[in-house]
Amino acid sequence: MTPNRREFLAVAGASLVAGYAGFNGATPRRKGPPISSAVAIVKAKSYSDDLVSRILQGVKECGLDIIGQRVLLKPNLVEYDETTCINTDVAVVAAALEAFRSLGAADVKIGEGPGHRRDTYAIAELTRYRKEIPGFDAVFTDLNRDDVSPVRKFLERDEFFFPNTALRADLIVSLAKMKTHHWAGATLSMKNFFGLVPGSIYGWPKNELHQLGIDESIVELNRVFRNTFAIVDGIVGMEGNGPIQGAPKSVGALVMGSDLAAVDATCCRIMGIDPLRVGHLTGAFEQGLGAIEEARIEQRGEAIRSVASNFELIKSKKYLRLA
Amino acid sequence: MDSTALARLRETQNADGGWGYFPGKQSWLEPTVYAAAALKGESAADRAWALLKTWQGADGGWKPAANVPLPGWGTSLCVSLAQSRGDFGEPFQQGVEWLVGTREMRPPLWQRALFRTGQFGEYRDFSIDGWPWRDGQVSWVEPNVHGIVALRQASLKQTSAKLEDRVRMAQAQLIESRCPDFGWNYGRSRTLGYALVAFEETTGLALIGLQGHADLEKSLALAETMARGTVSPLARAWLTIALKLHGREVPQSQGRIAATPEITVLALGALAEHYPEFFRMGAAATT
Numbered sequence: 001m002t003p004n005r006r007e008f009l010a011v012a013g014a015s016l017v018a019g020y021a022g023f024n025g026a027t028p029r030r031k032g033p034p035i036s037s038a039v040a041i042v043k044a045k046s047y048s049d050d051l052v053s054r055i056l057q058g059v060k061e062c063g064l065d066i067i068g069q070r071v072l073l074k075p076n077l078v079e080y081d082e083t084t085c086i087n088t089d090v091a092v093v094a095a096a097l098e099a100f101r102s103l104g105a106a107d108v109k110i111g112e113g114p115g116h117r118r119d120t121y122a123i124a125e126l127t128r129y130r131k132e133i134p135g136f137d138a139v140f141t142d143l144n145r146d147d148v149s150p151v152r153k154f155l156e157r158d159e160f161f162f163p164n165t166a167l168r169a170d171l172i173v174s175l176a177k178m179k180t181h182h183w184a185g186a187t188l189s190m191k192n193f194f195g196l197v198p199g200s201i202y203g204w205p206k207n208e209l210h211q212l213g214i215d216e217s218i219v220e221l222n223r224v225f226r227n228t229f230a231i232v233d234g235i236v237g238m239e240g241n242g243p244i245q246g247a248p249k250s251v252g253a254l255v256m257g258s259d260l261a262a263v264d265a266t267c268c269r270i271m272g273i274d275p276l277r278v279g280h281l282t283g284a285f286e287q288g289l290g291a292i293e294e295a296r297i298e299q300r301g302e303a304i305r306s307v308a309s310n311f312e313l314i315k316s317k318k319y320l321r322l323a
Numbered sequence: 324m325d326s327t328a329l330a331r332l333r334e335t336q337n338a339d340g341g342w343g344y345f346p347g348k349q350s351w352l353e354p355t356v357y358a359a360a361a362l363k364g365e366s367a368a369d370r371a372w373a374l375l376k377t378w379q380g381a382d383g384g385w386k387p388a389a390n391v392p393l394p395g396w397g398t399s400l401c402v403s404l405a406q407s408r409g410d411f412g413e414p415f416q417q418g419v420e421w422l423v424g425t426r427e428m429r430p431p432l433w434q435r436a437l438f439r440t441g442q443f444g445e446y447r448d449f450s451i452d453g454w455p456w457r458d459g460q461v462s463w464v465e466p467n468v469h470g471i472v473a474l475r476q477a478s479l480k481q482t483s484a485k486l487e488d489r490v491r492m493a494q495a496q497l498i499e500s501r502c503p504d505f506g507w508n509y510g511r512s513r514t515l516g517y518a519l520v521a522f523e524e525t526t527g528l529a530l531i532g533l534q535g536h537a538d539l540e541k542s543l544a545l546a547e548t549m550a551r552g553t554v555s556p557l558a559r560a561w562l563t564i565a566l567k568l569h570g571r572e573v574p575q576s577q578g579r580i581a582a583t584p585e586i587t588v589l590a591l592g593a594l595a596e597h598y599p600e601f602f603r604m605g606a607a608a609t610t
Contacts, residue, residue, distance in 0.1 A: 079522075116509060118465075118524050119588070122555035125581040137584065145344035145351070145585070148391065161391055182515050200344065200351060201391055203456025203463060205509055211428065211460065241517055316515065 028282040035291040037259035038062050039266045041302040044235050045252045051095035052102075055231060058256035059103065061300040064229055067104040072169035073097060076177045076192050076233075077112045078243065080126040085236050085248045088175045090128045092233045092254070096175055097133060110136070111165050113143030113195045115206050116244075120144060141165040144199035155212045155220050166196045166225065174230045174260060178237030178267055180246055180311050184214050185278045185320050186271060187243045188264040189230035193221040215279035222260060222289055230263040231256050234270065239311035246312075253307040261290025262297045269294065272310030274322040328593040332358045333367055335586060339389075340370035342586045352378065352387045352397035356404050357590035360601045363407060375401055376414050383417030384425075384458065395457040396466035398422055399473040406476050407601055419477045422470055423486050425458045446513070448499065451492040463510035464500065464525045467493050468532035475534075475604035494536070497529050505541040506549070523549040527561030534568050534604045547574050554578045557588045563595035564602055 040061035042054045073096050075088035093110065100108045110133070117123050120142045121130070130136045146163035154160030166172060174189035181187040194206055194217070202208045209217040222228075232255040240246040251270060257263040261284040265275035275281045275292045285292045313320060336342055341350025342358045352375065359371035378386050384394025385401045398418050405415035430438070430449060438447040453462030454470030471493045474486050502512045506521020507529040513519060526546055533539060543566070550562040551574040559580055566573045583589070594601055 117522065119555040119557040119581075119583070121583045121585065122553075122557065122581045125554055130581075142344070142585075145348075145587075147343075147349040148388070150390075161393075182517075200353070201387055201393060201395075201457075203396070203460070203466070205463070207463070208457065208460055241515075245517055314515070 028276065028286050030285055030288055035259070035262075035288065036296050036298060037257060037262035037291045038298045038300055039255065039257040039259070039262050040300040041266065041270075041304065041307060042254045042256065043252055043302055043307065044254055047089050047091035047235055051091055051254075052099050054254055055095055055099040055256070056102070058231065058254060058301065059099065059229075062229075062257050064258060066100060066171055068106050069170035070107045070168065071100050071105045071109070072166060072172045073100070073108065073110045073175055074166075074172055074192060074195060075110065075112055075129075075175040076187075076195065077114050077120070077123055077127060077129070079114065079116045080123055081244070084246065085238055086177070086179075086244055087123075087127050088177050088233045089235065090132045092231070092235070093129065093175055094133045096173065096231060097139070100173070105171075109139050109141060109165065109169075111141040111143045111146070111163065113145075113163070113197065113199055114204075115194055115199075116204060118199075118204055143196060144204075146198065148198055148201065151224055154224065155216055157212075161198060161201050162196055162224070163198055170227060172196075172225055172228050174228060174232075176230065176232045177243075178232050178234035178249075178251060178255070178271065180239055180242035180271070180273075180313060180317070182241055182243075182314055182317070183210070184218065184280060185317055186264070186268055186273055188232055188267045189228075189260045190218050190222050190264050190280060190284065193218070193225060196221060196225065215283050218280035219283040219287060219289065222284060223287065228260055229256070229258050230260045232263060232267050234267065234307070237271070237311065239271075239313075241314050249309070249311055251307055251309060253302065259290040261285060261292050265290075265292035265294075266297060266299070266304065269304050269322060270308045272308065272322050273313070273320045277320050328589055328596075329362065331589060332362055332586070332593070333365075336367050336370070340367075340374035342371070342590075344586055345584055346586065349388060349390075350374065352385060353400065354586040354590060356397070356400040357587055357594060360404060360407055361590045361593040361598065363598070368408075372404065372408060372410070375404070379414050379417065383419075383421030385418065393457060394421070396454060396469060399454065399466070399469035402473040403469070403476060403601065406473075406480075411480050415477070416481060419474065419481050419486070422454070422474055423483070423489055425452075425454065427452050427455055428459055428461050446499070447511075448496075451496055452489065453493040453496040461510075462493070462496060464497065464507050464529050464532075465509070467496060467510075468528045471497075471532040472602055472604055479605075494533060497532050498536075501529070501542070504545065506545045521545065521549075523553045523555060523558035524561045527558065527563075527565040530565035531561070531568060531602050539569070543569055543571060547571065550574055551577050554581050556580050556583050556592055557585075560588065560591040560595040564591075564599040567595075567599040568603055 176192040238246040268275040453467035506526035508519040
């Protein structure tokens with residue numbers, strides 16, 4: 001990937017990191033009034049647990065009502081490597097489909113636009129989505145190749161195109177994977193929205209977002225898509241050189257909530273990452289998109305400490321370690 | 324050609340003459356070009372070309388769909404399609420000029436210097452231009468290969484030192500980005516110092532862009548292995564085209580090729596089977 005200035009400096013020298021990676025030692029400033037958000041942590045030891053019940057429990061804890069809504073489930077489906085765990089596990093996606101249908105949604109679809117590989121259906125085959133999600137082809141939309149419509153103003157672009165399936169959904173559920181990320185620090189429910197950007201226009205990889213700034217693009221995507229809910233698959237996450245070449249890391253938890261920044265900040269604390277040093281989280285906080293301070297997040301279900309376990313960080317990201 | 328695939332293409336053509344990525348969806352340049360190439364000589368292909376010509380901008384670049392005014396890599400595909408049809412008129416000429424004139428993004432000098440010396444964990448020489456997905460971005464294997472193919476084919480009709488130079492640079496970039504396993508990832512061999520592994524579809528594509536090059540034996544051997552084992556019909560199509568253009572036998576598939584509803588893959592499968600010459604960089608492109 002070709003980095004923008006911030007990313008470049010973040011790896012070019014540790015002394016420059018603090019100043020250019022969104023952390024300057026001061027508390028970030030927020031636009032607008034304080035935000036308080038609920039985040040649920042639900043334990044699940046393995047993918048063979050009753051995940052439908054776990055998801056229903058988390059949704060209830062967060063008070064989400066989806067009756068009559070068109071719901072789009074957006075997993076993190078990137079590429080396949082049988083030796084590690086890159087993608088949202090099929091069991092989580094299948095359980096979410098069943099859970100949201102049972103909650104009275106008018107329609108529940110699955111959509112994803114993988115950022116690296118061109119053959120979306122082949123990845124869905126390899127990750128067992130097509131085999132283990134009933135009627136997968138009928139409910140799935142390849143967001144890289146969907147019909148599109150423009151949205152006015154996206155960072156420095158006058159307009160930016162998005163898949164109609166995403167634009168027309170009443171609720172987008174970010175079914176993310178709990179992973180470290182060699183550029184963004186962590187890739188969770190907010191970063192997962194890179195998959196809403198159509199490759200048919202912006203290519204594979206979606207490097208245009210890197211040139212606009214990874215952190216800035218993540219925040220902007222979450223400004224454009226506001227009706228959201230997050231379920232982060234932390235049953236087995238990825239540590240080290242994520243989001244592709246890292247190692248599996250068992251956490252045994254699903255993290256859920258309507259405020260994606262708050263969900264991701266909670267995931268960071270579980271992973272031993274300081275969310276106040278993650279550029280896109282401070283960016284979301286500063287724009288008033290969500291809460292990231294621990295005191296402003298109402299933790300429901302399990303406590304962070306009951307599932308917390310430091311994720312290994314690559315050298316250029318060690319400054320993110322939670323004190 | 325495979326009559327089932329061709330019949331499916333005929334029945335999924337949109338009323339405007341194009342094809343969507345999926346049946347019943349809006350027309351896009353990419354599936355339209357590949358379907359038109361697969362249906363070469365039929366009236367369906369003529370209707371497709373008529374539509375595509377309306378998508379060319381005044382600057383010569385082609386937009387990817389009627390409602391997306393962003394010219395980009397599809398220009399290469401249209402130039403190749405024009406040549407396969409023997410249509411060397413204005414759309415072709417302007418498309419070639421657009422391709423020759425596009426440039427990659429140029430990072431600041433100090434960043435280029437650090438990339439050039441590998442200080443950033445990957446080597447990159449920004450003094451050589453390939454083709455990006457969109458003008459002004461950085462290049463990646465797939466758009467780069469289609470730019471090479473289109474201009475190398477075009478050089479038979481409309482050559483210039485600048486055109487030759489662009490092809491030479493783009494091919495050098497492909498060689499430079501080869502992974503340690505001798506295949507290609509989507510465009511880089513390393514990120515932050517970590518070696519990347521080859522992807523099947525981009526390995527096939529890169530070999531198409533390197534027709535005529537020496538020192539590709541290990542890459543071709545890898546492509547044969549990939550063609551044998553892949554479950555992706557898209558990868559299988561690109562690898563088949565590459566191996567055929569390099570004069571190699573295409574091994575039987577040992578994996579279960581996944582079914583796909585995608586029109587692009589259907590059309591590329593037909594081209595791989597019966598018309599890989601669409602991508603040949605030489606006189607055969609117009610036969």
